[in-house]
Amino acid sequence: MTFSHNSRSRRSVRLLEWAFVIAAGFSMALVVLLIAWIFVPILYYGAKVVTPSFLFESPKKGMTAGGILPAIFGTLSLVTLMILAALPVGIATAVYLVEYVQDSPIARVIRAGVNNLAGIPSIVFGLFGLGFFILFVGRHLDQVLQTGMLFGKPALLWAAMTLAVLVLPVVIVSTEEALRAVPWSYREAAYALGATRWQTTSRVVLLQARPGILTGAILAVSRGAGETAPILFTGAAYFLPKLPVVYFNVPLLPFQLPILNPFDQFMELAYHIYIMATQSINVQETRPIQYGTTFVLLVMTFLFNLTAIVMRSFYRRQLKASLQ
């Protein structure tokens, strides 16, 4: 049964077996401990601070009191604009890769590009956003359209665009996975009915892959909400007295209609944590606010991730059931 001829080497074999299992099990246990190590203090100190008024008030007294409503609003509007830009392009790319070119040379080139994009450090995206979107695209738009300094300055729009480029690989890879999970027999059935490739893709494959694509979108939103480095120079602000909203007078409406202003700067949760923890006037005094903000961001991304994980396992199980 084993290599061994005598009891001593048999014992060493058993020892190796145990050492192996314990070492690998310890690594996994450490991951769980690491999560607990990070989550427990932040949840403990954060829960003391996070109250309805903390969530729904603006900062007060030079950022040493009050809530974080503008930061929450900024994060949500940022990821909304981001996903609106990244999702269509990402889905189209994945559809092209899976349904049209599969493993041809062009697909390999595109995949290599996507992989490399995913490996670029996030701070480089920040430099790119500043150099390309604001100083190149923005300034030139201003020159051409005669808009003064509307486009050529840090703004919600450019931060969202920068983040969209950053999360594009996430959207593409997860959509590809979702498309591949749709059984090939479904496509064959559609083709057998005389459907064209686009008809098959749009009415059969994409329909079936919808939950998987949604999962990927949620993961991308979670990733975008947690990123800080790309928005440092592209639009996040330390403190703004107003939300990035403009009000329009609409005829027959009793109130002014608020619309998100993509040309404003904005406050953002992740940026708020960074700036409050490193560069605010009194770092120690505002520690509770930092814990509260971290609590909100952590819970927000955790809920996004949890939704995605649960949805994916549910979706996989459903697919398995439908195939049996």
Place this chain on the structure above:
Amino acid sequence: MEREGGRKGKLQALEAHLEASRAQGAWTKFHRARSFVHKGRALERGIELFLLLNSLVAIMAITLIFLFLFREGVRALTAIPLDQFIGVRVVDYFSNEETFRYIWQPVGSSPKFSLIPLISGTFLVALPATLIASGFGIGCGLFLSEIAQPRLRELAKPFLELLAGIPTVVIGFFMLAIGADWIQRIFHTSYRLNALVGAIGVSCVIIPVIASLVEDVLHAVPREIREASYALGATRSQTVLFAILPYCSPGIAAAVILGMGRAIGETMIVVMATGNAAQVTFDIFKSVRTMTATIAGELGAVAQGSNEYYALFLVGSVLFTITFFMNFVTELILERVRKRLRM
């Protein structure tokens, strides 16, 4: 040929083609056979073109990032004498001796742009982080792929995803506010924020990266290797250590290199937790400043078009080059072992 034959000819050609592709079992062939029937449809063509254009966005983005980074970075090379990126001669205020020193100090009356402290700082954080994360990441990969039963794996895997999902700024804040105290208490360091604090924070981020690639690689090892080893009477640990790991060691190496690329590019943790003192040191308990932290900390405050502005883009270009190279090596290794493994 098909056009002249009319509809019947088309169908016959399609059938013949289908037979051929069925025989070879290739789905792509089926697609191709399908598509020549609809060659004339403008809508289909238009949609395909539209999708192609969309999928070029990723490549376009990477090209633009490269162009705009290096365009500004190269200006630093023309604006600042090249030897200043290594170091400068400095006259000591007290002893009046002239020494050659590596200083990054881009503001002040005589700005100094030595990249050496930034590069050494980057590696002083990234190397320990990779070392820590490789051990635990490979361990997690082995656990998920070789030890855990399916049910335990389903339970354990979300934890890795959860760790990967924690925003880096949260880990940075945690290391700054709490982790640094722990490490100071354990190692009695004189600097509260130092390279080790940053390295531990960064390893949290790259453990999931390494673990998931290692797991994929282990899963891709052909069954024959495993079965041959078991057939020779090897135990599970002997099989893994002496048959599977040697067989897929290039894949494991790729995972480690990928993790290291991530460690070098990590920004928010190092800017918050390493103390940000630009000095050349090999002491892991001293404060350091990485390339990423320099950009994050300084770009917001510099005038556009100044020498420092270009120098920061040069730092970004160096960073881009290093991480791009590491990703490239990873891809190269994976491409090579892909045939050997069933990935």
